[in-house]
Amino acid sequence: MLNVLLYTTQPVLVLGLAAALEESDCRLASVYSGTREVIEALARARFDVLLIEATPELSTEILAEIKKAAQGAPIVIWVDAVSTEFVAQALSLGVRGVLRKNLPVRLQVKCLEAVGAGELWVEKQMVASLLCTKRVVLGERERQLVTLLAQGLKNKEIAHRLGLSEGTVKVYLSRLFHKVGASDRFALALYAIENVLDHRCSSAGSEVPALPVASATRIPGALLMPDAGMAHHLIGAL
Numbered sequence: 001m002l003n004v005l006l007y008t009t010q011p012v013l014v015l016g017l018a019a020a021l022e023e024s025d026c027r028l029a030s031v032y033s034g035t036r037e038v039i040e041a042l043a044r045a046r047f048d049v050l051l052i053e054a055t056p057e058l059s060t061e062i063l064a065e066i067k068k069a070a071q072g073a074p075i076v077i078w079v080d081a082v083s084t085e086f087v088a089q090a091l092s093l094g095v096r097g098v099l100r101k102n103l104p105v106r107l108q109v110k111c112l113e114a115v116g117a118g119e120l121w122v123e124k125q126m127v128a129s130l131l132c133t134k135r136v137v138l139g140e141r142e143r144q145l146v147t148l149l150a151q152g153l154k155n156k157e158i159a160h161r162l163g164l165s166e167g168t169v170k171v172y173l174s175r176l177f178h179k180v181g182a183s184d185r186f187a188l189a190l191y192a193i194e195n196v197l198d199h200r201c202s203s204a205g206s207e208v209p210a211l212p213v214a215s216a217t218r219i220p221g222a223l224l225m226p227d228a229g230m231a232h233h234l235i236g237a238l
Contacts, residue, residue: 002048004028004029004051005029005047005049005050005051006032007031007038007053008078009033011033020109021109024109026049026113026116030047035066039069042066042070049075049112050066050073050075051099053079060089060093063095067095074118075094076096076111078101079100081100087122091122096115097111098121098126138179142172145169145172145176148161149173150196155173176188
C-alpha cells in the first residue's frame with residue numbers, strides 16, 4: 001500500500017481523490033493546505049508519493065525545499081495547466097510526474113501507482129512541447145547510442161552493446177549534448193523518445209529537431225502509453 005501525502009488548497013479535491021484511491025494500491029495518508037506544513041510533516045514521517053498541487057504559493061524554490069525534505073519520496077505535480085518552462089524546471093529538480101487534474105480518474109490513480117513504483121510520468125504532448133524546431137543531423141551510431149540511453153542503459157552497458165570502449169561512449173554523449181541542445185542525460189533521453197524511438201529519424205543522416213535547454217536528474221527507459229497520450233518511463237539507475 002502506497003501512502004500518499006497531498007498538498008492542495010482546494011478541500012473539494014481531497015474527497016474526490018480519497019474516493020478514487022479506495023480501490024487502488026494507494027492510500028491518502030495526510031493532507032496539507034500549506035507548503036510549510038508539508039515540509040514540517042516530511043521531517044516527522046516518510047511517505048511513498050507526494051502529490052503536490054501547483055498553486056501560486058508553489059515556487060521552484062519551495063519545490064526544491066520539499067524535494068530536499070522528502071527523504072527520497074517521489075513528487076508528482078498536480079496541475080490544471082502549466083507552462084513548459086515550469087515543467088522543465090520541475091523535472092530538473094527531480095519531480096517524477098506531472099499530472100493534469102482533468103485526466104480520467106483511472107489515469108490519475110495509475111500515475112500515482114507508477115511513480116510510486118519508480119517510474120517517471122510525463123504527458124507525451126508535454127515532452128513534445130519541450131522540443132524546439134532547430135534541425136540537427138544524427139548519424140547511425142548516434143541514433144543507436146541515444147536509443148540505448150533512452151532504454152535506461154548505463155555507459156558501460158551501452159559500450160558493451162555497441163562494441164565500444166566506455167570512454168568512447170562518454171565522448172559520444174558529450175558531443176550529443178551539445179549537438180541536440182540537451183543539458184543532461186534525461187533531456188537527451190526525452191529527445192530520443194520523441195524523435196528516434198517513434199521512427200522520426202528512420203535513417204542515418206535524417207534531420208531531427210534539437211532540444212531547448214531543459215534538464216532533469218535521472219534517465220528513463222522508454223515505455224509508451226499511446227492510449228493515454230502519455231510517455232511514462234521506467235527509471236534506469238544511471
